[in-house]
Amino acid sequence: MAIVAAPTASLDFTWRDASGSIGHTLVHVPDGTLAAVALTAAEALGALLAAMSDCVLIGYKLTYNRVENAPAAPVAGSRVEEKGNFIWTTADGRSTRFSIPAIKDSLLNQSGSVNRSAVAAAALITAVEDVGAIFAGASGSDITALFKAYQSFRSSTKNELPTDG
Amino acid sequence: MLRPVATLELVYMDERGSTGATVVNIPASSSIEVGDAQATALASLIAPMTDCTLVKYRVSWRVVIEDPGIAGSSAAIVNTGVFIFSDFDGGNLGLITIPAIKDEIVETSGNGAGVAIDQENEAVLDFVAQVIDMNASNPFGDIFYRLETAYRQSRV
Numbered sequence: 001m002a003i004v005a006a007p008t009a010s011l012d013f014t015w016r017d018a019s020g021s022i023g024h025t026l027v028h029v030p031d032g033t034l035a036a037v038a039l040t041a042a043e044a045l046g047a048l049l050a051a052m053s054d055c056v057l058i059g060y061k062l063t064y065n066r067v068e069n070a071p072a073a074p075v076a077g078s079r080v081e082e083k084g085n086f087i088w089t090t091a092d093g094r095s096t097r098f099s100i101p102a103i104k105d106s107l108l109n110q111s112g113s114v115n116r117s118a119v120a121a122a123a124l125i126t127a128v129e130d131v132g133a134i135f136a137g138a139s140g141s142d143i144t145a146l147f148k149a150y151q152s153f154r155s156s157t158k159n160e161l162p163t164d165g
Numbered sequence: 166m167l168r169p170v171a172t173l174e175l176v177y178m179d180e181r182g183s184t185g186a187t188v189v190n191i192p193a194s195s196s197i198e199v200g201d202a203q204a205t206a207l208a209s210l211i212a213p214m215t216d217c218t219l220v221k222y223r224v225s226w227r228v229v230i231e232d233p234g235i236a237g238s239s240a241a242i243v244n245t246g247v248f249i250f251s252d253f254d255g256g257n258l259g260l261i262t263i264p265a266i267k268d269e270i271v272e273t274s275g276n277g278a279g280v281a282i283d284q285e286n287e288a289v290l291d292f293v294a295q296v297i298d299m300n301a302s303n304p305f306g307d308i309f310y311r312l313e314t315a316y317r318q319s320r321v
Contacts, residue, residue, distance in 0.1 A: 003205070003222070007306035009197075015264045016236055023242035023264030028302045035197045035226060039167065041299035042228070048292045054240035054265040056233040063225040064197050066204070071218045074178055078216035080185030101177045101185030102216040120213040127210055134203065136190045140169030160183045 005031045006065040011042050015055035025049060031064065038062050078102040081156055084114055087148040088128065088137075095147060096137035103151060114149035121149070167193050168227045173204045177217035184220065187211060193226055200224035240265040245320040246282055250296065250309035258313065259303025261296065262320070271317050282315035289315070 008028035015023040027045065029038050042060055050057050084103030088096050107118045114121050125146050128135050135143045170190035178184050191203055204222045212219070246266030251258050270289055272281045282289060293312045302308045 006304075008302055008304055010304075015242065016233070017240040017242045017265050018236045018238050019241070021242050023245075025261060025263050027261055027296070028259070028304050028306075029300060030302055030306050030308065033300065035171075035195075035200075038299075039226060039228070041295070045292075045295050045299065046228075048288070048295050049263055051288045052246065052267055052270055052292060053263050054237050054244075054267055055242060056236045056240075057230055058233045059227060059229045061225055061227045063223050064200070065221065065223050066201070067221045068219055071178065071220045074180045074218045075216035076180055078179040079181075080177065080179045080183050080217060083185070084214065096190065098187050098189050099185075100187055100211055100215050102179050104214055104216055107214055120210075124210045124214065127206070134191050134195065134199070136170055136192060138168075138170060138190060140190075140192055157183075160181065 002069055003066045004069050006067065007031055009033060009035075009038060009062060009064045011038065011045070011060060011062055013042075013046060013049060013060040014058050015053060016058050017055045023055060035062060035064075074102075081154050081160065083152055083154065084108075085148070085150055085152055086114070086124075086128075086146065088143045089145050089147050090137035090139070090141040091144050092137070092139060092141035094137055094139065094141065096143065108151050112151040114151070116146070116149065125149075166229055166231050168229060169193055171195055171200060171224060171226045173200060173207065173222060173224055175204060175208055175211065175222045176220055177215060178220045179217050185217065197224060236265070243319050245318050246270070246315065247318050248282070248293075248296075248315045249313045250301075250303075251311055251313045252303075252307040253310040255311075255313075257303060257305070257307035259307065259309060261301070266317055277316070280316050282317065284312065284315060 011027040013025040080101040084100040242264035246263040
């Protein structure tokens with residue numbers, strides 16, 4: 001199994017019309033295109049597109065896609081609704097968070113908090129907090145320390161419910 | 166305005182095929198090579214922590230228009246401009262669609278009146294030149310070389 005790149009990166013321009021409805025213009029560029037080059041080209045293209053549309057351009061997104069070509073089988077009983085939440089403080093005094101779907105029960109304390117001493121959890125925490133790490137909050141401020149980590153559950157979507165119930 | 170962070174979105178699949186994601190920010194100044202390296206490193210750290218399996222990841226940069234204004238009363242996304250491009254050999258096609266295409270770039274006379282887009286219109290020429298100059302392509306990476314046809318279509 002290996003991670004493979006899609007042939008192209010995508011530029012997704014988002015438009016809003018008079019009714020508030022949203023539309024998109026999707027443009028592809030070769031995957032080897034540098035992000036900075038693609039964003040510069042997108043800025044130029046966005047202005048030209050806007051000259052051809054009655055909508056207003058509200059933003060655009062550049063995305064590089066990578067796919068696992070032979071993913072391993074998930075563990076029996078795994079559920080994405082069971083999440084490990086990691087809340088971090090950032091250098092600007094704010095917080096940021098991410099979650100890990102189907103966190104392993106073996107990493108949890110009886111209360112549902114993450115056992116920070118567990119080898120895998122400690123390795124993640126160390127890597128994210130490391131001064132050389134570049135993980136950041138939404139403002140771009142560096143993550144400095146783990147604030148809270150615990151298990152939680154979100155509601156199942158309709159498509160996630162059992163079909164044989 | 167480029168948002169200050171790019172996002173790494175690692176997508177995991179559970180036993181049922183349902184997916185969930187871990188989304189982490191990195192500075193927007195990061196290159197895609199850095200994004201790939203960080204995503205790979207993060208995936209290796211998360212792997213022993215989840216019962217799911219990693220199926221894909223994305224690295225994204227977002228630009229937000231700070232004051233986009235309000236669309237004119239006639240603007241409707243269903244009035245779509247469709248531009249079909251071909252690669253150098255002409256054997257591979259791709260399209261770019263533009264919502265609420267302006268009336269003034271649609272031909273008003275001849276066989277294509279009301280439907281065909283005026284390919285000699287200055288805005289259209291500038292757009293096509295930029296598409297080709299930036300090496301835009303279809304999803305398979307076939308780089309556009311020329312505009313084959315362009316027309317207005319109602320798309321919901």
